[in-house]
Amino acid sequence: MTSNIARVALPVPLDKTFDYLIKTGSSPVVGGRVKVPFGRQQLVGIVIEITDKSDFPIAQLKPIYTVIDQAPLWTSPLFSLLSWASNYYQYPLGDTLANSMPGLLRKGREASAGTLKYWALTEAGRDQPITALKRAPRQVQVLNILRNGNCRHEALLAEEISSATLKTLVDKGWITELQEKPRLVDWHKHFAVTEEKPRLNEEQALTIATINANPEFGCYLLEGVTGSGKTEVYLNALEPILAAGKQALILVPEIGLTPQTINRFRRRFNVPLETVHSGLNDTERLSSWLAGRDNQAGIIIGTRSALFTPFHNLGIIIVDEEHDASYKQQDSLRYHARDLAVMRANKENIPIVLGSATPALESLHNAKTGKYHHLHLTRRAGNAQSARHGVLDVKGLYLDAGLSAPLIAQMRKHLTAGNQVILFLNRRGFSPAMICHECGWLAECDRCDAYYTLHQQSGELRCHHCGTQRPIMHQCNSCGSTQLNAVGVGTEQLEQQLATLFPEYKTVRIDRDSTRRKGSLEDYLEAIKNNEYQILIGTQMLAKGHHFPNVTLVSLIDVDSALFSNDFRASERLAQLFIQVAGRAGRASKPGEVLLQTHHPEHALLQALLHKGYDNFADNALIERKEALLPPYTHLALFRSEANNSDHVCQLLQQIRGIFESSPLFNQDTFIMGPNPAPLARRAGRYRWQLLLQAPDRKTLQRMLAIAKPAIQLLPLAKKVRWSIDVEPQDL
Ligand code: ADP
């Protein structure tokens, strides 16, 4: 009997595979794509198995239309990782595989490169001494990049090189455009370290020796304050790997993929480097995927989805800022890229380095229990000094747009000395609500359980949850009064008030509103570095990945909203933000100062953080988590449901609860909480509820989910209500 049946995973929300007949003469492969009929549609699916048996009568099976791939799309460790992720995160295999590949492959495009636009140096460009161009740093940058080899047009744009810069260089006759099929390069043959390396300090040397001692799987948690030389450790850890012809994957948070970061890797090694991030179009995404697979990139740096890049010969994974919340995907396949990266390193049998100044409590727990090796960098490289810090007790003080008089006085002192000041406030807009002074009515979004945020600059009320916007009203909807007041302070209001308080200094605001235009964040950061602004206002966007040597005062102006939040991770995030910003400010000759405004200066967490540092805070926070039976000491799965009918939403979760309660695994160590309304109980007109399942260990949680899921899928309501499972949710 010949094996003429292919079991195919399709991108449909069903936990099963589908059988198709293989036409004689065609030869699909396991792990390759096929196009098949599905109802009235044609879908692209992945062959999971080739067999001679089916649970269905052979006569009923339909044939495969087209075999797309002659070879599997993934290497076996990566394919095994994806199946593992599908199981672990309770997301159908077909959808998981589809999600992990570039859009063009999902649509059935050939998995090989078409022609692309490249830039190359001309003879004249090659002979050009770089020093002649001191005044045109962008042009120098282009020439430097092209000296390492031809570069794709998109890759240059991603470095914030403008078309105008390229045109200038073309007009000078130094560079030229090429259209070509990417030629396969053997980068390994030319591998070299292309810049002088700093002399490592003892800690760095020890750390690197530990990581490089064993080319097999090992997870290294590298804890070191900002500026302690973590990136230098990554670079050194990469060197022998690249020298051996193996590739490196570097994951960075969404905001961390800056030209500065990329350039450090480019400068150090002459290997082709690709980036993967949300700004790529379909063609670019496919081309970096192929570059990984075909060994056309030695280094791939990217945000979370870069984890799914196939590699010809992966040798190491680095996860920078491993505590960052952007590593968790919040919809469809709700994976945590850090955790999945550790699993990938395990399957590929290679080392992985998780770096952070403020490791996630989960990671510290794994280090303490011996699962990860804990490595420390305790000194700032060079001779930068740590910032001083303190709290400002604002109890009873008048707050002017959220600023106390002592803070304003401190700001003046630092500004007068010619330095810059950063104020952090994690709230966009002018104010988070608008209230009627006569009757107390609040302007509320019609579609959500949330107040409108006032955006004075654009003259709008905006709902930050569903995106609805409307003009600011001038009369109360309830009593008709015209006395409508803003309540609370957002970044926009702070900006406006600072212009009044400090008219002699220039203020810049960095948040999602002010940096909507592509490249504007980079422009602002450049201007800040050039001292064009003295007062910087930012949400946490400003805290990550940038160093501001002229900033000497940093203030978190609203610490209390994090200290008293419902989210059990809020205090961990506050501590991380604090350490991050403390590390961003100052330099050797200008030590920084960090001030926290709070009504609760005695708060145990603040005290631990201020006087004993992050590790002490983390120890205490872990004890608290243990006592409260919270992660990492227990494991959670969050069920969410939403629909226009609020009864259905709640009933579905009731029924899911029932399924768990009747499970043989349900005992006194497992808990179910809910159904409860979600923190935002209505969004865009839909009601939202949630149910939290807690188990003492990962295995129990996984087994309970695996048993319950088929039963849940049979519930009639499960077809009417949109619902999801989030395994190890980050936001509750
Ligand atoms: P981190 O990634 O921990 O923030 P970096 O690796 O960026 O730290 O190092 C901070 C700064 O110190 C960088 O400018 C880097 O070039 C420099 N640096 C790192 N290690 C050394 C060293 N051993 N000697 C001199 N300078 C160093």
Ligand code: ZN
């Ligand atoms: Zn009113």
Ligand code: ZN
């Ligand atoms: Zn809304």
